[in-house]
Amino acid sequence: MRTLLTSAQMRSADQFTIANKPIASIDLMEKAARAFVQCFLRDEFDATKSVAIFCGKGNNGGDGLAIAHLLMANGYENIKVYIVNFSKKQSDDFTINLQRIDESRCKKVVINQPSDLKSLKADLVIDAILGSGLDKALTGDYEELVQFINKQHKKVYAVDVPTGFFSEGKLPEVYNGIKAYKTISFQRPKINFFFPESAAATEKFEVVEIELNELFIQKQEADFYLTDESDIQKKLQPRKLFSHKGTYGHALIIAGNTDTMGAALLSSMACLHTGAGLTTACIPQSGLIALNTSLPEVMALPRDEYTRIENPKKYQAIAIGPGLGTNPENEKLLESLILANQPLVIDADALNILGERPDLIDKLVPNTILTPHVKEFDRLFGEHDSWWDRVQSAKEKAKRLKIVIVLKNQYIFICLPTGKVLINLTGHPAMAQGGMGDILTGIIAGFVAQRYSATDAAILACYIHGKAGDHLAQEQFVVTASHLSARISKEIKVLISI
Incomplete structure (x- = not known):
């Protein structure tokens, strides 16, 4: 039986892998981005399509920046990265990948407030705004931005988890997060993907292997398990x-x-x-x-x-x-x-x-x-x-x-x-x-x-x-x-x- 972890336990698995593989956190992020892109390309092999990638300033956004770089390497020419600048903090790995984007030919737009985004003309959207660990409904600028994206009725791929979706725990009565076509999740599905309420957040999900330490994951105390x-x-x-x-x-x-x-x-x-x-x-x-x-x-x-x-x-x-x-x-x-x-x-x-x-x-x-x-x-x-x-x-x-x-x-x-x-x-x-x-x-x-x-x-x-x-x-x-x-x-x- 495969152990299903909470978002906090998955972060611990990340840290354990980084410390004991050993692997640098930026390299683990790159591995996750590659796994995402391989999965994405099986669905979206037409490189002429335009792609908008929304990146928050944490590690989920760092994943999004790495994904942008890899999609360009796979022939996607029309990619635009939207930096969601609603927080003063940014992760170290996000900073490294942002510098790589700045040094590339990828188009970049900084969104300081939702009203900065007047239109969205992309064929596809990749959501890398907020990752797992959220336990409160979206409010303020994040809610406004997400509602704008949803109203465009684009085909959305979420990185690991749709922005605004809780990985575990009771979901809000009214979901106000990203409505994804597909979520590509890392190493393990989120516990809440198996509950009917998740249909409001993602039509489907797929899990990709990023080589986290399986022995560590299987030893964690858990309430939920998958039968294989x-x-x-x-x-x-x-x-x-x-x-x-x-x-x-x-x-x-x-x-x-x-x-x-x-x-x-x-x-x-x-x-x-x-x-x-x-x-x-x-x-x-x-x-x-x-x-x-x-x-x-x-x-x-x-x-x-x-x-x-x-x-x-x-x-x-x-x-x-x-x-x-x-x-x-x-x-x-x-x-x-x-x-x-x-x-x-x-x-x-x-x-x-x-x-x-x-x-x-x-x-x-x-x-x-x-x-x-x-x-x-x-x-x-x-x-x-x-x-x-x-x-x-x-x-x-x-x-x-x-x-x-x-x-x-x-x-x-x-x-x-x-x-x-x-x-x-x-x-x-x-x-x-x-x-x-x-x-x-x-x-x-x-x-x-x-x-x-x-x-x-x-x-x-x-x-x-x-x-x-x-x-x-x-x-x-x-x-x-x-x-x-x-x-x-x-x-x-x-x-x-x-």
């Missing part, structure tokens, strides 16, 4: 000779209702393709024909208003909720399973029942897995006005209750009993279809049935669920839940074989 393919490969276990269906466990999927049998079928299908040795679907009597027709491998446990799971311990995994309904009978069923001291995978309507029964939340067994989307999470734990606060709540609840919370969004936040938050990077907007949550629940149950820990089951399921969607999205505009389910086993096979 190598992590998944280490956790997945190949099937061994002489194993049998009992080896891979028995999963019970309690799902579906008269009008929502699709949810039960999707969850059961995903559990099956993930590799549970036996899968039983606890469904309404009315769904038996659909189940037997579409999933003959899945056993049925007909559910009625009197259903109780007589021996829950016989199942290695029990998932409950997709398409279930929130009637009193299902509430009693959920309560009986919680009181049976069995870890569960709880999704959808079972989460909504918990939201109405907060007394049951405190009775959840350690290693229970909750899989809420944003509305379900807020029903469980109260309204939140920002994703930062929501994730902090999930982190606290997971630690206190000793459970795993899989908080779903474009990037899934897997909140562990240890207090760590793992961010899953796989997944594609093409997956924005009904039934995807049902599939994820089935995959988690499938891994739990195979006796993976709750933490590993959640990590594996989120990664494989998203990876299957990523691959299908290369061929399809929209990825359906049924298509994705059929891809699960292939993804596992590829990951184990690598």
